Amino acid sequence: MRYSTPVYEAKTSILLKQDKSGGALSEMSAFQDLGILKSANTRVEDEKHVIQSRTIMKEVVEELELNIQYHRKTKLTRRVVEMFHDIPFDLVFASDTIMDKLSTSFTIRIESDAEFVIRMDKDKPWAKAVFGQRIKMPFGVIIFTPNAEFLDKFIGEEIIVSIRPMNNVVADYVNRIIIETARESWRSSVISLSMQSIDSKRAEQILDLVVDKYNEDAIKDKNEIAINTIKFIDDRLQIIVAELTDVERDAESFKVTRKLTDITSEASGYLSNVMDNEKRLLEFKTQRQLVDYIIDYLGSQKTQLLPANLGIADAGLQTAIAKYNDIVLQRNKMLESSSERHPAVVSLTETLSRQRESLTESLQNTRKTFDIQIRELERQVNRVNSKIASVPGYERQYRNVERQQQIKEALYLYLLQKREETAISQAVTTPNAKIIDRAFSNGVPVSPKKNIIYLIGLLVGLAIPFLIIYIRDMMDTKVRNRKQLVERLAIPILGDIPLSDIKEVKILENTDRSATAESFRLLQTNLDFLLSQTAHENKTILVTSTFSSEGKSFIALNMASSLSYSGHKVALVGLDLRAPKLLKYVGSKQKTGITTYITNLSMKIEDIIIKIDGVENLDIYASGVIPPNPSDLLKSNRVKDMFDYLNKNYDFVIVDTAPVSMVSDTLLLSKYADLCIYVVRANVLDKRMLAVPETLFKEKRFNNMAILLNGVNASKGYGYGYGYGYGYGYGYGYGLTKPKPWWKKILNVFGKK
Structure with missing residues (x-):
């Protein structure tokens, strides 16, 4: 803005x-x-x-x-x-x-009143120039x-x-x-x-x-x-002026050329003119006949002398004829002493031939000249004769010329008058549009409209956070918090396990006061509530998940240790025969385990017990060597004998089983369980995979079933559920975390889902 x-x-x-x-x-x-x-x-x-x-x-x-x-x-x-x-x-x-x-x-920098510099591009140097x-x-x-x-x-x-x-x-x-x-x-x-x-x-x-x-x-x-009319009148005036001038000149010429002051004397003059022309016509015809005679003679007598002094008036022809006769005389004189084959005679013969051709051409041209002159004299004679015959009509013809002159004068004056009228009308022409208001601006900007932009900015600023949250929610396919589980599932929520900062999985100590340790202690209350309907005192709990890497082994291990710290005798049984992790977590390298016990009929269950230093009342039964047929082993009677033994000797039996979406091992063990804890890893499990525990719950594949949310972000708070969703948040306490500033709390409100 x-x-x-x-x-x-x-x-x-x-x-x-x-x-x-x-x-x-x-x-x-x-x-x-x-x-x-x-x-x-x-x-x-x-x-x-x-x-x-x-x-x-x-x-x-x-x-x-x-x-x-x-x-x-x-x-x-x-x-x-x-x-x-x-x-x-x-x-x-x-x-x-x-x-x-x-x-x-281009760019110009003004240096003074008279000089400036100019350049076409930033990369090019300045060029000096002068104004003008x-x-x-x-x-x-x-x-x-x-x-x-x-x-x-x-x-x-x-x-x-x-x-x-x-x-x-x-x-x-x-x-x-x-x-x-x-x-x-x-x-x-x-x-x-x-x-x-x-x-x-x-x-x-x-x-x-x-x-x-x-x-x-x-x-x-x-x-x-009007412009076309004036143009038309001007064009017509030019024509009329030219025609009027021609008529006046015709009248003047008619009198001058015909000398109409005395028609009788004009007629006698015409007669005298005719006699003179006829005399000249006779002379030209005589000259033309003489030329025709010479042409004919020259064509028939090629080596003879031409007649001279015939009266031809053209001096050039007379000179050419005399020259021709001289050559004929020289040739005849040479023939008297030599033959026609003599080189001199041959040369004179060729010269004579060329002179004859030139003379013939001159005679032809002279004849054409006489023809032209004869035709012209004949035309003049005929014209004078016609004038003599038309003298009586001269008076009538002059009157016609005078009448045309009067008509042209009247039309010329009429066109001048109309041109002035049209010019006056053109001068008073009014425009097609009357201006009501000249262009005006009130000086108030129409754009940008600050009030509207500020309002839109405010609305957009308010809408963007909600839009971001909505889009993030639409695009987020992972399970993030307990609220999503409550909205999607009708399964009881056992509680939440916060995400630990410790990368290495280990057994939590009894003196540990971290949020993770406290969450496992609080799980015991929820377990008592969910197992309150169990008739016998010994409780068997299966721990499973949809996929591996959701922390079920971690949950089983620390749940067992937490119960043992409370004075209960606990057995942790590793029945994830396909991808066992308990030995890795407890740091044991023992190779014998449940698979060895099942396959070796002589071995007793007590032979595979693993003890952990510092954790009393907890016995661990590892899975042992990975078998090729885990499902078949779990169907063995030795498994039933094992559970009978465990139920007689322990208060709680925590069973770490395989993921349910991959194999059927866990379902084979459901008949031994009083409770199935289904671990859901926050920020890992796809929401669409919640259909797996929902189906198991609806089909009652387990006698009792509860959801445990693992890996909850502790910075956003977590809670522990009682029964079907009742719970409270777990936040700052025990000296483990410090209060957050107010601006982080506001950001957390927008980040929660």
Whole structure:
């Protein structure tokens, strides 16, 4: 909350005008005789989409340069904050086209009023630059122009400039503007625009500019007819002016070219012109015939002299003919003294052939020239003859030209008048939206909402501990405490044995005042209650569990020692023939045991007794060598004889048996037991495995059955049960532990289950 950036909201409202007549003059008003009507008003929903269009928003982004962001670090917290209004310089790009897709950032440190340093990346060195200088960047040329109003305030500070792609910025602001209509009536034309931003002034600028751009766009749309009308009139005026000029020139040209001041004298002039043209036409035709004659002669007489002085007017042809005749004369003179195969004659013959080809080409060109001149003179003669014939109609033709001139003048004046009318109508065009309220922000942040966040934080803070406890309980599959046993089982709870800090299993001494030793002493009271219904005085107690490593052997050993310390004669019998541990716990290496007694009929039960120093009234009968068939041995009559002997000679017989979920050995011994103590190891046994003792209890596989919880965490307290769940907690006492601080007690409350 302390470092979160507040967000403000700015709002503006406009009224969409629903007038049927636009501000611009329609084409119907400009040309009422054409009968063109104006289109109908657009609906409010359509206008909302126009306001929120990318086209309008792009104009806003470009004008406010929203794609360029400036950031600086605060002096105290060194947090990066965005700058909006007090920017010390402006950016000028040499080319605006790079802005559409440009995405980059760089850092500037202002050194003085004229200089600054710049770098593109933290790993790159600073580069010096001057304000107003063209700087070549990786993305193009850029100019930094200083803003004197704020420049001095940021000398020595670093400013981070970030440039985002134009299209991305436009899309971002389009999504940030919210447009709503008035809720009072669906027919309302009032539209409200709102926007959230970390700078309230910037949000007000954007909203106001969006409305202005929308009105400009609406005015542009309304004036489109007027603009097109003016364009049409201007185009027509250019055409009319050109046509009028042509008509006036035609009238002038008609008089000038035809000299219509005296039609009779014009006709006589035409006759004189015709006579001159016919004379020239005759001369050109004569020249063309002479050329045709020479061409034919040159083709038939290839080595003869050409006629000269035929009257050809072209001096170049006369020179070419004279040159050709000179070569013919030289060749004829050489033939008088030599044959045609003479090298000189052959050379002159080749020269003569080339000259003949050149002369023929010149004659062809001259003939074409005469043809052109003859056709032109014939055309002139025909034209003059036609003018002579049309002289009577000149008067009528001039009147037609004059009439066209008057029509063009009237149309030109009409178009000038309509253009002025349309320009006046365009000048008084009103915007499409009336601004009811300019963009305004009350300066109160809309986000983050501190009161709501504090309330949510309080609720979350209260809910998290309970949620943690609930999740831990859901995910915890182990038996943790006595409460879980009471909730899940209907079996009597004998008591709890706290977890001992001593890693090595041993017999507890009579002088021991630890919590574990006291818990075994208190178990005797519960045993008396559970065995109070037994008829005979000698009691046989089986100790078993679901799996190994739950501490049943430890329980059996110390229960037996505790009873012996009370003056009872106790026998501890190890009938866990598969994984015996009693010998290890008492530190004995005796190999003979119950398995030896069962298999060796000559051995007596007294032969396998183990005595422990310092523990009177306790005899231990170890299991002996692990047999291959424990179940078969337990079915032997020797086992029955053993129990008969033990019941006659001991007050309590504690039997350490195998786990019930793995083998059936314990069930074979249930007929000898007055009580079965089912050991459950806290934090070890899976809750789902409590179904095993529950099934044994419901099926009454034992005459009497009770649960003993082993390994309870002493720091969380433990209790001793009487009968079906009555008990009391065992905590601080006997000088063994010291009181806990208050904060640990609170944590323990949340940690209990």
